[in-house]
Amino acid sequence: MKILQNKTLTDVSGFQAIGIHSGIKKSGNKDLGIIYSTKPAVAAAAFTTNIVKAAPLQINMENLKISQNTQAIVVNSGNANACTGAEGLNHAHQMTQTVADALGLSSSEVLVASTGIIGVPMPMQVVVPGIKAACELLATGTGASAAEAIMTTDSFVKSITVEVMIDEKPVLISGIAKGSGMIHPNMATMLSFLVTNANISKSLLSETLKDSVSDSYNMISVDGDTSTNDMVIILANGTAGNTLVEKADGNYGKFKEALDFVNKELAKLIAQDGEGATKLIEISLYNAKTQKDAKVCAKSIISSNLVKSAFFGSDANWGRIMCSLGYSGGNFVPEKVDILFKNEKGTIQLVKDGAGIPFSEEQAKEILDQKYVNIVVDLKDGEHGAVAWGCDLSYDYIKINGSYRS
CATH class of the missing domain: 3.60.70.12 (L-amino peptidase D-ALA esterase/amidase)
Incomplete structure (x- = not known):
């Protein structure tokens, strides 16, 4: 092809x-x-x-x-x-x-x-x-x-x-x-x-x-x-x-x-091209128990307005990602989860086995400041994966939709 x-x-x-x-x-x-x-x-x-x-x-x-x-x-x-x-x-x-x-x-x-x-x-x-x-x-x-x-x-x-x-x-x-x-x-x-x-x-x-x-x-x-x-x-x-x-x-x-x-x-x-978007966010979720769990968890992260807002501000607030996984309805073990951010500026791990680990805030911000950010989530609970895409949520989204009819 x-x-x-x-x-x-x-x-x-x-x-x-x-x-x-x-x-x-x-x-x-x-x-x-x-x-x-x-x-x-x-x-x-x-x-x-x-x-x-x-x-x-x-x-x-x-x-x-x-x-x-x-x-x-x-x-x-x-x-x-x-x-x-x-x-x-x-x-x-x-x-x-x-x-x-x-x-x-x-x-x-x-x-x-x-x-x-x-x-x-x-x-x-x-x-x-x-x-x-x-x-x-x-x-x-x-x-x-x-x-x-x-x-x-x-x-x-x-x-x-x-x-x-x-x-x-x-x-x-x-x-x-x-x-x-x-x-x-x-x-x-x-x-x-x-x-x-x-x-x-x-x-x-x-x-x-x-x-x-x-x-x-x-x-x-x-x-x-x-x-x-x-x-x-x-x-x-x-x-x-x-x-x-x-x-x-x-x-x-x-x-x-x-x-x-x-x-x-x-x-x-x-x-x-999300309205007002400044970044493309890709969720790469690995090793879920079932395909349904993989999709549900990935969708939940990409749909979270709190996650989107954090990425607009280049804030490495991984807690919001864990939170969105928790209410997703997907079946996983929180104590197994790893979370990483990556793009052309490098890769940084923020969570290991469900808990935060020390990381460089400066390196994290450098990664999050880019127009593309990949959130990598490893559930370490099976063999199924899913990919989801979205964008950050910016001030301009409100401006555009506040006057859509005019």
Whole structure:
């Protein structure tokens, strides 16, 4: 597998994409995107665990059930189309129908996504003309413009493309994502759209995506809020020409490894871009009794606002890490725990066998002052591990979210 620099969605055979300004955002920034497979494709998706699900998610869940072919995704930023009742469902359906009419598809072959302010009706007077204009321009569009169109409070575009050889055919997986705030394990205010030219069955693609999401997007936390609009969608159009991947064989292993890599890299970019964040924090947890214990403990650390605040201040307050482990619900023996901090500035151990040990405050601060810090936790209680990602919690987080609607 190799990372393809400066490549994006439209570099994957059979895919077109575009992002435009339709008028949803008053700022003039791009706010509407289309992703389109010129060939029939299968799709899989994962959605928020929030009981309050935005209209687009409800439409998508139905469309994925009734259609074996999914060729397009329409997405807007600036309005979440959430908590908008029957009108919101009608608007989401109108968006899929407008794309379908423009591209010669059935509305059930189109998926829809929205992100932005909750509870405000969609401005369909600009959305519908915007969709029509975007569809007309698809052939000249770029994946980069689509990545811009899905951004809200994001400070940078999140995109990655990789290539893996299957049956001596180059198979590409390319993804874009947005996410900055309302990010919490079990997905968050985040959208991720992936395309691949792999020839893979819909059932196996769905199973693979579910497993991949569990170890990537479900292992990040910015602020503890799980949104109404979160989703991950992947389209696979089979244009690579490889033998159909429909069982867990060697070809499947190659595809899954590449998909996992793409999703984890996008998840880390989302965590790094947490609203007001100054640092990316990675939890590497080792030797838990079970896989569930490993994930629960790692998530608990990365979700702790006290841990996040300490890291913003470069305070080596390891007690907060032990505390978050203690209330995690994970099964472990406190008297066995080791805790270390590490990055390019070095490695320092702060806890051994559940108790603090002498360490250099100066060295600890030098490590914590960096933009990336790895918290290493060894439970010494089994053979299972987990990785989670998040960020520090800064003053700017309050500033951004205190005036989000204005």
